[in-house]
Amino acid sequence: MTAKTMEELVSLCKRRGFIFQSNDIYGGMKGLYDYGPMGVELKNNLKQSWWKSMIYERDDIEGLDASILTSPEVLKHSGHEDTFTDPLVDCKSCKSRWRADQLEDNTCPNCKSTDLTEPRPFNLMFKTAIGPVDDGTAFAYLRPETAQQIFTNFKNVIDSTNKSLPFGIAQIGKAFRNEITPRNFIFRVREFEQMELEFFVDPGTDDDWHKYWVDSRYNWWIDQGIKKENIELYTVEKKELSHYSKATVDIMYKFPHGNEELEGIANRTDFDLGSHTKNQEEFDISAKVMNNKKSTTKLAIHKLEEKKWIIPFVIEPSAGVDRGVLALLNEAYFEDEKNSRVVLSLKPHLSPIKAAVIPLKRNNEELVNTAKKIKNDLQKLGLGRVILENSGNIGKSYRRHDEVGTPLCITVDFESLEDQTVTVRDRDTMEQQRISMNELNNYYSKYFY
DSSP states (O other): OOOSSHHHHHHHHHHTTSEEETTGGGTOOTTOEEEOHHHHHHHHHHHHHHHIIIIITOSSEEEEOOOSEEOHHHHHHTTHHHHOEEEEEEBTTTOOEEEGGGOSTTOOTTTOOOOBOOOEEEEOOOEEEOSSOOSSSSEEEEOSOSHHHHHHTHHHHHHHHOOOSSEEEEEEEEEEOOOSSOBTTTTBOSEEEEEEEEEEEOTTSHHHHHHHHHHHHHHHHHHTTOOGGGEEEEEOOGGGSOTTOSEEEEEEEEETTEEEEEEEEEEEETHHHHHTSOOOTTOOOOHHHHTOOSOOOOOOEEETTTTEEEOOEEEEEEEEHHHHHHHHHHHHEEEETTTTEEEEOOOTTTOSOSEEEEESSTTOHHHHHHHHHHHHHHHTTOSSOEEEOOOSOHHHHHHHHHHHTOSEEEEEOHHHHHHSEEEEEETTTOOEEEEEHHHHHHHHHHHTO
């Protein structure tokens, strides 16, 4: 069972410390959110799971962490300065602003007026001054995507790792878009995080690799706990493709506000590497790229057996971390009416807290010290955050940890002091069993593998 409404998720997120409105003591800033104690753990666990699947479990992908500030030349030659715009209209009646392509019947969603201005282009990229004087001549953009710094580092990675095709470069990082109308909680925001892979392949093999990565990414989301009935694959129509894309398949998820994109897998062909590559006679690239006077580097692979240089094609799986968090929260949300509780049935590897150790009496020194020792021993196993829950109320502690998705609650009671056993409670089934303290570390480790 998923959440019925977005309001349920927003309420849970604030109540239990997942996500807060940014700068809320000053009224908040639209399109900006802060991740609280539980949210930052969930977010980090999602990123860690992605990184593990991309980098640690494969031998053909390398990692990168590139700068956020981006040279205007990079975004000029990538096409972003010319194409990264939305059509903006103003409502003359209520003075609100909207994206023209998202209006129904050219009507203002706020006041229902049709008295709107003509659409005009609105640049989505944030610009910031560089240096001590803001005179408009020295500036950079906050990157609108993480991809371009991967492309500009292509040769650096090749030279330092000796990779050969096919291979990939993966990155997780912040991106910024000056959205006209941020909406639907953390689904569409102005500051967000991306998990992005650029996978470089031989031209002619790109269609097969595109299918491979569509299947791989679909299955990965299933492994994170997304139910098959809540996601589907959508092949983007040719007229809707981005300027760099030959083909794109979106993984669509049933969010509380509707069926929208969770991740896109695009075939970017050789557009990006070609756009950043110096004019060379042996390159068959477009006239626009031939006029590129700024880049002095071949972003290409030398094929020794064929005695020629080629510009690889690129397959790009790109997922939003924030959208992933929202999907996982929605998917895991469960109202257990029989037991009067709300549960986040997150996969254990994603849960913000892996286990809570609870002494039966908060003021009993012997119980608390025993619980502290158990907590510290489990924490040393390195499987995630373990906390000491010393509230003194077992029932309320169970309910709180059900809501934040903690898979295991371990209770230390007076019987524990006598026979060295503890009660382990499972979040989903609510079943309890007594386990010897000597066997607890082994039980805990096996639970997460």
